[in-house]
Amino acid sequence: xxxKTCEYAIRxxxxxxxxxxxxxxxxxxxxxxxxDSPEHFIAKILQELSRKGVVQSAKxxxxxxxxxxxxxxxxxxxxxxxxxxxxxxNGCGLGLRQCSEIQPCPIHHDFKKVRTALRQxxxxxxxxxxxxxxENSLAFLKR
Amino acid sequence: xxxKTCEYAIRxxxxxxxxxxxxxxxxxxxxxxxxDSPEHFIAKILQELSRKGVVQSAKxxxxxxxxxxxxxxxxxxxxxxxxxxxxxxNGCGLGLRQCSEIQPCPIHHDFKKVRTALRQxxxxxxxxxxxxxxENSLAFLKR
DNA sequence: AAAATAAAGGAGATTGTTATCCTTTATTCA
DNA sequence: TGAATAAAGGATAACAATCTCCTTTATTTT
Numbered sequence: 001x002x003x004k005t006c007e008y009a010i011r012x013x014x015x016x017x018x019x020x021x022x023x024x025x026x027x028x029x030x031x032x033x034x035x036d037s038p039e040h041f042i043a044k045i046l047q048e049l050s051r052k053g054v055v056q057s058a059k060x061x062x063x064x065x066x067x068x069x070x071x072x073x074x075x076x077x078x079x080x081x082x083x084x085x086x087x088x089x090n091g092c093g094l095g096l097r098q099c100s101e102i103q104p105c106p107i108h109h110d111f112k113k114v115r116t117a118l119r120q121x122x123x124x125x126x127x128x129x130x131x132x133x134x135e136n137s138l139a140f141l142k143r
Numbered sequence: 144x145x146x147k148t149c150e151y152a153i154r155x156x157x158x159x160x161x162x163x164x165x166x167x168x169x170x171x172x173x174x175x176x177x178x179d180s181p182e183h184f185i186a187k188i189l190q191e192l193s194r195k196g197v198v199q200s201a202k203x204x205x206x207x208x209x210x211x212x213x214x215x216x217x218x219x220x221x222x223x224x225x226x227x228x229x230x231x232x233n234g235c236g237l238g239l240r241q242c243s244e245i246q247p248c249p250i251h252h253d254f255k256k257v258r259t260a261l262r263q264x265x266x267x268x269x270x271x272x273x274x275x276x277x278e279n280s281l282a283f284l285k286r
Numbered sequence: 287a288a289a290a291t292a293a294a295g296g297a298g299a300t301t302g303t304t305a306t307c308c309t310t311t312a313t314t315c316a
Numbered sequence: 317t318g319a320a321t322a323a324a325g326g327a328t329a330a331c332a333a334t335c336t337c338c339t340t341t342a343t344t345t346t
Contacts, residue, residue, distance in 0.1 A: 007238035060343030061291045095150035098286040106273040106282040110264045118257045130249040139249040143241040203313025204321045
């Protein structure tokens with residue numbers, strides 16, 4: 001569904017949100033461990049997301065990644081758009097560039113409903129709202 | 144959403160279904176033109192699908208690809224499973240192998256609803272049922 | 287100011303997907 | 317039987333996604 005890059009990004013942001021809610025910045029090594037991802041790879045991904053303002057970072061001792069209020073209120077859809085673009089929300093299911101309401105592919109209309117449901121769900125899911133479920137072991141980010 | 148291989152495969156099968164309904168077998172070159180795909184690549188894909196029984200073929204003059212009754216009644220979900228496997232229907236949205244009802248990722252439950260809707264839609268869409276829409280220019284397979 | 291820390295950045299390796307080419311096999315038709 | 321046709325199969329090229337390593341820059345602490 002999403003690229004691996006995007007999966008790691010979402011997991012990392014939810015993890016960082018949790019640490020931010022606890023009042024801490026968090027380093028790359030701990031993030032990689034916390035979400036079971038390749039350390040250097042998630043570093044690259046967060047570097048890019050930091051540049052885009054999707055996540056905040058601080059260098060030096062006691063530095064690390066964290067989320068400001070805006071970032072905490074971002075939706076998963078925002079994160080996905082930053083990483084994978086919006087083809088998952090708008091692209092044709094059969095890969096036709098010209099596909100549209102006027103010139104639909106055979107599954108355009110049905111597919112649109114599903115995509116819309118997906119988008120709504122991801123727009124409503126804010127990065128900062130998973131902390132509680134994670135704390136109470138009602139959700140997991142590893143493996 | 145799906146791999147390019149899968150997108151081409153679905154478009155090709157719907158196209159072949161149309162030709163079969165007209166009573167003809169159809170060659171690779173015409174398929175590639177008809178669905179606007181790389182000729183050699185769709186040849187490879189259909190070769191594989193032919194081996195799996197998803198599409199039928201005949202060699203030699205007047206040969207080409209066609210669909211028998213079973214293949215005509217296949218769902219798009221069947222085609223997708225043959226090409227991409229079932230990770231799109233079962234896989235975790237965040238790429239966690241261990242994700243399940245008991246050990247869910249943070250978006251597991253919401254995600255499941257969307258995946259289920261997607262699957263139902265694709266199970267109901269049979270390869271052979273798009274001919275009419277294509278004939279009446281209510282749907283397109285190119286570009 | 288120097289040392290230590292941690293992210294940023296650049297460059298490259300690995301792997302998987304997408305795409306192409308050429309040869310072989312099966313079938314039809316003359 | 318021989319020529320033509322069309323898919324099957326094998327090998328490989330091109331490209332993108334994934335992943336790793338090393339150096340640089342910014343910041344803090346002593």
